[in-house]
Amino acid sequence: xxxxxxxxxxxxxxxxxDDDRQDPLIAEALALLEADPELRDWFAEQQAVDExxxxxxxxxEPPIDLKASILAGMRAHALRSxxxxxxxxPGAHDKMDAPTSSQxxxxxxxxxxxxxxxxxLTIVIIPQQRPAQYAQTDVATLNAGVxxxxxxxxxxxxxxGSRGGFxxxxxxxxxxxxxxxxVGSPSPSKLPRQLEGNPSLGCFTFDYxxxxxxxxxxxxxxxxxxxxxxxxxxxxxxQPKVPTIYQVENHAFKAWTDGDHVYILSTKGGKEKLPQVx
Amino acid sequence: MSETEPNFDEIVSAYYQPLYRFGYxxxxxxxxxxxxxxxxxxxxxxxxAALRDKSKVKSWLFxxxxxxxxxxKRKDERMDYYExxxxxxxxxxxxxxxxxxxxxxxxxxxxxxxxxxxxQPLALFYLKDLAYKEIADVLxxxxxxxxxxxxRGKAQLREIFKRKATETTDRIHT
Numbered sequence: 160x161x162x163x164x165x166x167x168x169x170x171x172x173x174x175x176x177d178d179d180r181q182d183p184l185i186a187e188a189l190a191l192l193e194a195d196p197e198l199r200d201w202f203a204e205q206q207a208v209d210e211x212x213x214x215x216x217x218x219x220e221p222p223i224d225l226k227a228s229i230l231a232g233m234r235a236h237a238l239r240s241x242x243x244x245x246x247x248x249p250g251a252h253d254k255m256d257a258p259t260s261s262q263x264x265x266x267x268x269x270x271x272x273x274x275x276x277x278x279x280l281t282i283v284i285i286p287q288q289r290p291a292q293y294a295q296t297d298v299a300t301l302n303a304g305v306x307x308x309x310x311x312x313x314x315x316x317x318x319x320g321s322r323g324g325f326x327x328x329x330x331x332x333x334x335x336x337x338x339x340x341x342v343g344s345p346s347p348s349k350l351p352r353q354l355e356g357n358p359s360l361g362c363f364t365f366d367y368x369x370x371x372x373x374x375x376x377x378x379x380x381x382x383x384x385x386x387x388x389x390x391x392x393x394x395x396x397x398q399p400k401v402p403t404i405y406q407v408e409n410h411a412f413k414a415w416t417d418g419d420h421v422y423i424l425s426t427k428g429g430k431e432k433l434p435q436v437x
Numbered sequence: 438m439s440e441t442e443p444n445f446d447e448i449v450s451a452y453y454q455p456l457y458r459f460g461y462x463x464x465x466x467x468x469x470x471x472x473x474x475x476x477x478x479x480x481x482x483x484x485x486a487a488l489r490d491k492s493k494v495k496s497w498l499f500x501x502x503x504x505x506x507x508x509x510k511r512k513d514e515r516m517d518y519y520e521x522x523x524x525x526x527x528x529x530x531x532x533x534x535x536x537x538x539x540x541x542x543x544x545x546x547x548x549x550x551x552x553x554x555x556x557q558p559l560a561l562f563y564l565k566d567l568a569y570k571e572i573a574d575v576l577x578x579x580x581x582x583x584x585x586x587x588x589r590g591k592a593q594l595r596e597i598f599k600r601k602a603t604e605t606t607d608r609i610h611t
Contacts, residue, residue: 170588171569178568208595209563215544216563221457222471229453229475233445233482320511326554342552342589364554366582 162198165191169202174210305405306397309414309423311367312386313407316425325361325376335362335375344373345387345420353434354385383434386423393421404430449478452498455564459499462560463506465549473509477502495566499575503557547598555590558583562591 160168168188172179179185192199327338332350339346344364357377365372370392377383390398402415411430414423426432453474460473480501481494488497544563548556561572573583 167584167588170591171584173562173565176565182568208598209591212544212547212594212598213563213565216458216548216560219458219461219545221454221474222467225457225471225474226449226453228471229449229478230445232475233449233478324510324553326552338552342593366579366585369581371585 160187160191162191162195164188165195165198166201169198170205172202172206173213174206305407308367308370308388308393308397309405309412310407312365312372312412312423312425313410315363315365316384316410316427317408319363326363328361330358330360332357332359332375332377335359338362339364339373339375339387344371345389345392346373347375347385347387347420347422348418351385351422351424354383357383379434381426381428381432384425386425388421388423390416390419390421397421404433406430445478445482448481448494448498452495452566453478455566456498456502458564459560460502460506461545462548462556463503473502473506476505480505496571496574499561499567499571500577503575543601544598547594547601550597551590551594555586555593558586559590559594562587 165188168184171182172185172189180189192202326342327335329335329338332354336346336350339362342364354377357379360376360378360382362376363374365374365386370388372386372388374384374386377385397414398416398421399414400416402413405412405414406429409427410425411428411433412423412425413430413433414421416422424433426434456474456477457470460470460477461467464470464473477498481498485494485497488494548560548563551559557576558572561567561575562569567575569583569587570580573580576583578586
């Protein structure tokens with residue numbers, strides 16, 4: 160294990176946490192400390208800062224009544240669950256309340272009738288769904304020639320809402336370029352002419368199998384994403400010398416190489432929606 | 438009384454503080470943090486019995502709080518970041534982050550300034566309750582991604598922390 164790799168791993172080791180030290184990966188890195196004084200000094204400094212931050216963070220106290228409030232609420236939940244459960248036990252009451260959804264299904268003839276209808280519907284509907292299944296297979300076939308990196312981006316873009324917001328939001332593209340560079344993500348050295356002057360929305364960073372990617376989102380009459388990847392991180396098969404267009408479901412992509420970077424432009428919809436940036 | 442009642446007490450005592458701190462790091466709001474912690478335990482009261490492996494309670498609670506936060510955030514924002522018309526409506530999303538009050542302690546203030554993508558794993562890291570593999574599970578990202586986010590996040594946090602510590606010292610001496 161090289162020193163730099165060991166540093167990355169040692170950053171996972173928190174002061175005073177035995178479980179961290181017993182982790183095989185961390186233990187292997189810790190073993191290097193004895194023979195490497197420089198690494199040892201670096202680690203001691205890291206631990207001191209981590210300890211200081213952890214200690215300070217632990218001073219953040221919840222409201223004094225929070226625990227009591229949680230316990231009271233949990234007891235109320237538990238009691239409600241108990242009463243709902245006992246209501247279903249035969250003999251628990253002289254007269255049972257109205258049937259509930261949890262009552263044994265075979266005691267309710269309507270559920271049985273509904274089940275028969277469900278089975279019949281399934282038998283009728285399944286053959287009609289086959290074309291849709293073929294259609295999915297067709298999509299998979301169409302995607303077969305699309306580079307994995309593009310397919311990864313399509314998935315990330317489809318799920319972008321779950322990220323909970325931009326890594327950094329700004330309407331100034333330059334601020335986002337600077338931010339991406341500051342966090343070690345690829346950042347466009349210059350913006351495509353067609354995007355210059357357009358306000359940005361924010362940026363995201365992605366990690367594709369260890370390959371960092373930086374994405375700036377622009378707003379014009381549509382949202383356009385400019386993704387930047389270091390050329391040296393891309394496989395030779397994905398360093399397009401001429402602009403190449405890909406379509407993955409409802410995401411269109413245009414990729415090209417310029418200098419040390421591979422740029423990918425993406426928007427929602429068909430390829431005709433991609434701006435003519437180069 | 439429920440047989441599970443003593444467990445509630447133990448579980449709440451063990452985790453309500455770290456859950457509150459994690460909630461605070463996400464929501465940056467005391468009221469919301471308390472509410473998130475509370476809601477997490479209520480969900481546990483309803484569904485916790487289905488959790489067969491009790492050693493996973495801790496991870497389950499943190500994961501539940503995180504998902505609850507994301508669910509609320511999506512609901513509040515009522516926007517799809519991908520739709521231009523929605524982005525127009527949500528013009529506030531491009532505004533800089535709102536800073537919290539001055540009396541917050543140094544570490545919390547510094548953590549608030551860290552970019553969100555790093556703040557979540559860092560908060561869990563400094564809480565010291567979860568191993569890095571569990572942090573990856575809670576945030577539902579690969580271990581390699583957690584390692585790189587922690588590394589970058591720590592670098593960013595240290596810079597902010599040092600700057601704030603210097604500023605505080607300067608204020609004291611002037």
